[in-house]
Each structure stands twice: as C-alpha cells, then as structure tokens.
Amino acid sequence: MNRSHATKATPKTKADIRAIAQGIRDVITGLMVSHDGEAVHCLPMMRIFEMLYIQEELAMEIVPDDELKDAVAETEPDEQLIKIRESDYNSAAAGDRDALFTLAHELGHLFMHADQPKTFARSSIKYSLESDCEWQANTFASEFLVDRRLVDTKWSIHKVQETFGVTWEIARDALEEKKREEKLAHQLQRLNLPSLS
Known part of the structure; x- marks a missing residue:
C-alpha cells in the first residue's frame, strides 16, 4: 500500500x-x-x-x-x-x-x-x-x-497457523501480541494496578 x-x-x-x-x-x-x-x-x-x-x-x-x-x-x-x-x-x-x-x-x-x-x-x-x-x-x-481470546501462549507459531488457517506471518504476530498482552497483564496484577481492558 x-x-x-x-x-x-x-x-x-x-x-x-x-x-x-x-x-x-x-x-x-x-x-x-x-x-x-x-x-x-x-x-x-x-x-x-x-x-x-x-x-x-x-x-x-x-x-x-x-x-x-x-x-x-x-x-x-x-x-x-x-x-x-x-x-x-x-x-x-x-x-x-x-x-x-x-x-x-x-x-x-x-x-x-x-x-x-x-x-x-x-x-x-x-x-x-x-x-x-x-x-x-x-x-x-x-x-x-485469529481470535486472540482463543490463542494459548504455549502454542507454537505453527499451531496458531494451523488452528486458524492463516499465514505464518499473521500467526507469528498474533502469538507475539498475545504474549505481550499477557506479560503486561501479569505486571499490572503484580503491581496491584487495574488492567487496561
């Protein structure tokens, strides 16, 4: 584009x-x-x-x-x-x-x-x-x-790709994003701060 x-x-x-x-x-x-x-x-x-x-x-x-x-x-x-x-x-x-x-x-x-x-x-x-x-x-x-609510951070990129029928790039980005979101949620929880969602 x-x-x-x-x-x-x-x-x-x-x-x-x-x-x-x-x-x-x-x-x-x-x-x-x-x-x-x-x-x-x-x-x-x-x-x-x-x-x-x-x-x-x-x-x-x-x-x-x-x-x-x-x-x-x-x-x-x-x-x-x-x-x-x-x-x-x-x-x-x-x-x-x-x-x-x-x-x-x-x-x-x-x-x-x-x-x-x-x-x-x-x-x-x-x-x-x-x-x-x-x-x-x-x-x-x-x-x-790729419904992020259904992605498990323990999955491999290949597992995300096959589960949702998407390209490797889309699967990789979705998994990395889910991992970042979970990490942030844990950090906020550890600091007793409200979640961003």
Whole structure:
C-alpha cells in the first residue's frame, strides 16, 4: 500500500478494531457453532461470503484480472460491493491463506468504512496510522481471522497457523501480541494496578 495515497478514515485504535472484529466474529460464528458446542477457530471465509451474499449484506463481483490492475480487490462500502480478481477468488476458494486474508481485509472495509468521507491523505498531509483505512482493514483481517481470546501462549507459531488457517506471518504476530498482552497483564496484577481492558 502506498500511504501517500491512502484513504483517510475516522481514527480507530487497535482496541477499537479488535472489538469490532470480535463482535462480528461472534455473530458469524454463533451461527456456525459445532454440535459439541466448541468454538469455531478457523473461519470458513467462502461460506461467510456466501452467507453475507444470501442475506444481502454484500454484493460481490468476480472480475477479470486485468480489470483491477493495481489491486487484488476493492470495496465500495456505501454500495456494499466487493470486487475481487478472478484468480484471487479462485485462490481463496482453493484455500490460499493470502487470498483468504484479502477477503477478510475487504470485509474490514465493508464493515468499518461505510459512511466515511471520501478524502485522500497525501504525503504532505500528516495523519496518524490509526486514520489509515488500509491499516485499519489489515488490522481487522488479522483480528477477525485469529481470535486472540482463543490463542494459548504455549502454542507454537505453527499451531496458531494451523488452528486458524492463516499465514505464518499473521500467526507469528498474533502469538507475539498475545504474549505481550499477557506479560503486561501479569505486571499490572503484580503491581496491584487495574488492567487496561
């Protein structure tokens, strides 16, 4: 992503985005809980898209690759429309983890950026990372795909990767973040300070 031409959005912190992603995940997975009541870890992204399409929560266009020359996919939140290149849609359908991340990223735009002003942040304009719609969508995708509440800090990166069906990088970042959060929580507890959550 070229931040000099990134769309500016209403600022959201990582905690704000986590709350949004977890809330949406909870609603969606509530519809998918297995018969034994176990939590859904690995989200069936193609099924989620199909469900949202049937419920008319989104429209999806699979377009020829050359129609989206500079992007894998794009979202028009106000129109509830996601366009995705045919090759990337096929990759997602085949289980490619990068392509599945792209779908989750586009859902982030859909859920967080409707009713946003269509302004652009140029390189001469200073704005925070928390106002960057691409950073927000990436953060949403990571939080949506890997529910930090279900991550065990004793797990390996590979275990996180396989449990949630994500790339190695997303699994590593999620595990490291969970470990930092637990360490901070223990330090606050040891000092008898209130938790940050």
